[in-house]
Amino acid sequence: MFDLFSDAAKxxxxxxxxxxxxxxxxxxxxxxxxxxxxxxxVIGLPLGVLLVTGERDGIRPxxxxxxxxxxxxxxxxxxxxxxxxxxxxxxxxxxxxxxKVGTAATIPPMVIAAFPLVARMVESSLREVDQGxxxxxxxxxxxxxxxxxxxxxxxxxxxxxxxxxITVATILGYGAMAGIIGGGGLGKMAIxxxxxxxxxxxxxxxVIGLIVLVQVFQSLGTRLANKCDKRLSKKN
Amino acid sequence: MAAIIELQKLCKTFGSGExxxxxxxxxxxxxxxxxxFGIIGLSGAGKSTLVRCINLLERPDSGSVLFHGQNLMELxxxxxxxxxxxxxxxxxSFNLLEQRTSLGNICFPMELSGVPQKIARQRALExxxxxxxxxxxxxxxxxxSGGQKQRIAIARALASDPEVLLCDEATSALDPxxxxxxxxxxxxxxxxxxxxxxxxxxxxxxxxxxxNRVAILDSGKVAEIGAVExxxxxxxxxxxRRLVSPAVAEPAANWNIPIARIAFxxxxxxxxxxxxxxxxxxxxxxxMGAATRNVDGKAFGTMLITLPEDEAKKxxxxxxxxxxxxxxxxxxxxxx
Numbered sequence: 083m084f085d086l087f088s089d090a091a092k093x094x095x096x097x098x099x100x101x102x103x104x105x106x107x108x109x110x111x112x113x114x115x116x117x118x119x120x121x122x123x124v125i126g127l128p129l130g131v132l133l134v135t136g137e138r139d140g141i142r143p144x145x146x147x148x149x150x151x152x153x154x155x156x157x158x159x160x161x162x163x164x165x166x167x168x169x170x171x172x173x174x175x176x177x178x179x180x181x182k183v184g185t186a187a188t189i190p191p192m193v194i195a196a197f198p199l200v201a202r203m204v205e206s207s208l209r210e211v212d213q214g215x216x217x218x219x220x221x222x223x224x225x226x227x228x229x230x231x232x233x234x235x236x237x238x239x240x241x242x243x244x245x246x247x248i249t250v251a252t253i254l255g256y257g258a259m260a261g262i263i264g265g266g267g268l269g270k271m272a273i274x275x276x277x278x279x280x281x282x283x284x285x286x287x288x289v290i291g292l293i294v295l296v297q298v299f300q301s302l303g304t305r306l307a308n309k310c311d312k313r314l315s316k317k318n
Numbered sequence: 319m320a321a322i323i324e325l326q327k328l329c330k331t332f333g334s335g336e337x338x339x340x341x342x343x344x345x346x347x348x349x350x351x352x353x354x355f356g357i358i359g360l361s362g363a364g365k366s367t368l369v370r371c372i373n374l375l376e377r378p379d380s381g382s383v384l385f386h387g388q389n390l391m392e393l394x395x396x397x398x399x400x401x402x403x404x405x406x407x408x409x410x411s412f413n414l415l416e417q418r419t420s421l422g423n424i425c426f427p428m429e430l431s432g433v434p435q436k437i438a439r440q441r442a443l444e445x446x447x448x449x450x451x452x453x454x455x456x457x458x459x460x461x462x463s464g465g466q467k468q469r470i471a472i473a474r475a476l477a478s479d480p481e482v483l484l485c486d487e488a489t490s491a492l493d494p495x496x497x498x499x500x501x502x503x504x505x506x507x508x509x510x511x512x513x514x515x516x517x518x519x520x521x522x523x524x525x526x527x528x529x530n531r532v533a534i535l536d537s538g539k540v541a542e543i544g545a546v547e548x549x550x551x552x553x554x555x556x557x558x559r560r561l562v563s564p565a566v567a568e569p570a571a572n573w574n575i576p577i578a579r580i581a582f583x584x585x586x587x588x589x590x591x592x593x594x595x596x597x598x599x600x601x602x603x604x605x606m607g608a609a610t611r612n613v614d615g616k617a618f619g620t621m622l623i624t625l626p627e628d629e630a631k632k633x634x635x636x637x638x639x640x641x642x643x644x645x646x647x648x649x650x651x652x653x654x
Contacts, residue, residue: 218413221373221406222427222478223399232429236417312417312458 096283099275108291111257111267114185114192118253119246121189122196129156129197130204131230141216142226156198164195165259171195172263188265196253203245207238240311247303251296258292268292321384322351322514323372323482328381330367330538341367342378343538349531351481354508354515356525356546358561359535365518368535369486372516373405374398385482403431406475410487412467414459420446420470421455427478438477445473449503465496472503476511483507485517489524497521501528522561526550526611534558551583551618552646562609562620573606576625577650578636582610582617585644589617594642599634601626617644625649 133152136144159167171191172182179186211234219233235242258269268288276285308314330342341364349355359365370376371383374390383390390401406427414423421442428438446452449469459467468488475483485504489497505528508515517529525532525546532550533543536557542549553559585591596602603623610619625632632649639647 212411212413212416214409214411214413215415217375218407218409219426219430220375221402221484222430223402224430225396225399228430232426233415237415239417310417312419313460 092281093283096275096281099281099284100287103271104287104291107266107268107271107288110185111254111269111292111295114189114260114265114267115250115253115257117189118192118196119250121193122200122249122253123246125193126197126200127204129201130208131234133201133205134208134234135226135230141220141229156201159194159198160202164256165262167191167195168259168263183264185264185266188260188263191263192253192256192260192265195256196249199252200245200249203249204242207241207245208234210241211237240307240313243303243307243310247300247307250299250303254292254296254299268295320351320387321348322353322386323347323349323516324384324387325368325372326382326384328368328371328378328383330364330371330376330378340538342371345381345535345538345540347533347540347543349514349516351514352508352512353531354505354517354529356517356519356529356532357535358519358522358525358532359557360561361520362537363535364538365520365535366486369407369484369516369518372482372484373402373407403427403478404480405482405484406478406480407484407486408468408471408475408488410490412459412464412471412491414467414471414474416459419456419458420451420462420473423459423470424473424477427474431478441477442473445476446470448476448507449473463496464492465499468492468496468500469503472500472507476507476513480513482514482516485515485519487518487520490519490521494523497524498527504528522550534561547584547616547618552581559620562618576627576632577606578603578623578625578632578639578647579650580621580623580639580645580647582619582621583644583646584616584618585642587612587615587617589642589644591639591642591645595635595638599631599638601631601635603635622650 129152132144133149134140135142136149136152138146162170168188168191171194172187174194175187175190176182178190181187215237216229216233219229224232257265257267258272261267261270261273264270268291272285272288272292275281276288325345325347328342328345329340332339332341345364345368347357357365357368367376371378374383378391385401385405388401390398393401415426418426421439424442424445425435425438428441433441443452443455446455449472451466451469451473454462454466454470459470462470483504489500492500501524504515504517507513517524519525529546531544532546534541534549534553534555534557536555541555541557542553549558550562553562603625606622606624608619608621610617610621625635636647636649639645
């Protein structure tokens with residue numbers, strides 16, 4: 083490994099790759115991340131809400147079999163290893179985005195892997211909301227939709243943001259694996275150049291980029307969650 | 319006057335088989351407009367279930383809940399929600415929205431019913447004035463004390479302009495001084511706005527301070543119901559006696575001496591009953607237990623005193639006591 087570093091020509095070649103491709107890889111990582119998080123929440127958020135409201139003594143109980151099916155699907159998707167899930171789901175990409183390769187193709191499998199996580203995260207956030215507050219809203223004549231939109235979600239907001247931060251970090255991690263099936267971004271850079279082609283400088287640069295991204299998102303998320311949590315606000 | 323709320327033969331059972339709990343058994347209570355109605359019982363008596371049945375947060379298994387003569391049990395979901403706005407509720411744990419300011423909390427029920435924001439805000443500010451916290455509009459619940467939180471909860475409950483206010487152990491989490499203030503506020507609301515108040519509590523003092531009528535709930539059944547003065551001064555049921563004078567209701571089994579139970583049923587507090595008893599009969603009774611209260615200058619409660627063995631002397635004492643206004647006495651035999 084140190085031989086490679088000592089070889090000035092190879093170092094220069096790697097620097098060349100970095101300077102020409104790093105920016106684009108970072109961009110690809112960020113935009114696929116944004117799309118994946120967006121769609122994971124489009125599916126996962128309502129699902130998480132249903133998991134709480136549809137319970138037997140929830141605010142709008144659903145048939146027991148339906149709840150069992152929802153829980154079953156989520157558990158199933160959560161237990162299949164991501165790498166396998168991704169390969170199984172690739173044909174779906176062909177249907178949805180029209181291709182089985184490239185960054186766009188990795189988005190559907192990523193969403194399928196991430197939405198069950200989001201659903202569980204949302205579920206546990208909503209369960210933290212004091213049942214008494216829900217009862218108070220019911221006593222005021224609130225309907226199920228009003229309870230979700232005006233009580234459960236706003237009261238759980240800090241916790242939802244924390245969950246969102248975890249989701250972002252997890253999806254960033256999945257992104258590296260998506261590199262294996264041709265997804266673009268820093269993860270692909272690390273695997274393709276670094277691991278497969280022994281360009282360790284490129285690999286480390288990509289990995290460090292991912293580390294920095296996770297750090298940034300984590301601290302932003304934590305700060306945002308704290309800022310909007312009125313239970314923590316300072317005394318007047 | 320017509321009953322505003324009438325509970326007819328409510329039954330509610332939780333669980334089944336061995337774990338079955340009969341929370342309510344044939345509970346019938348009629349509450350009139352303008353009442354401050356207390357429902358008292360020990361924990362587990364079914365009070366909380368009962369109050370939740372009034373706005374159907376809990377659905378009784380059978381029976382009916384009439385509000386202005388209309389059976390709420392027969393209403394569709396949407397109509398029920400409409401009616402619930404006229405029956406507000408406050409809670410032991412306040413149940414404020416923690417991510418909203420006081421003002422936001424008070425506006426909440428108006429938001430639910432679609433009151434325009436500007437009008438809601440104006441009304442919320444007035445209500446803050448009513449509950450005595452005009453400077454706390456922008457404070458979040460975490461910044462408020464327990465008493466202040468309950469005041470905000472009361473303001474929120476009033477925001478929908480209700481006819482009935484249900485209070486579920488609303489003062490149980492508060493210290494005695496704050497409890498007094500909250501009760502005065504409830505009394506003021508009852509007087510000034512004509513809102514019927516229904517109070518669930520396990521604290522005698524709460525009933526005494528503001529209720530005019532009371533029902534005693536015991537193991538899911540109404541043990542006794544009537545005017546507070548009457549029920550408290552001379553409870554007819556075992557549960558009533560246990561509540562009114564827990565200390566002296568039952569003489570200990572190992573007292574091998576004759577005991578008299580004296581009930582004070584609202585005679586003048588300052589009447590020197592004992593001084594006269596001693597002067598007139600020459601006995602020297604010993605007080606074995608007492609729980610008496612002074613309500614508006616009237617004495618209420620029970621006392622246990624020793625009696626001499628001599629049968630004639632006993633009768634003399636009892637007849638003297640029974641001759642005093644608002645006092646009744648009897649020898650207690652059951653456990654001696």
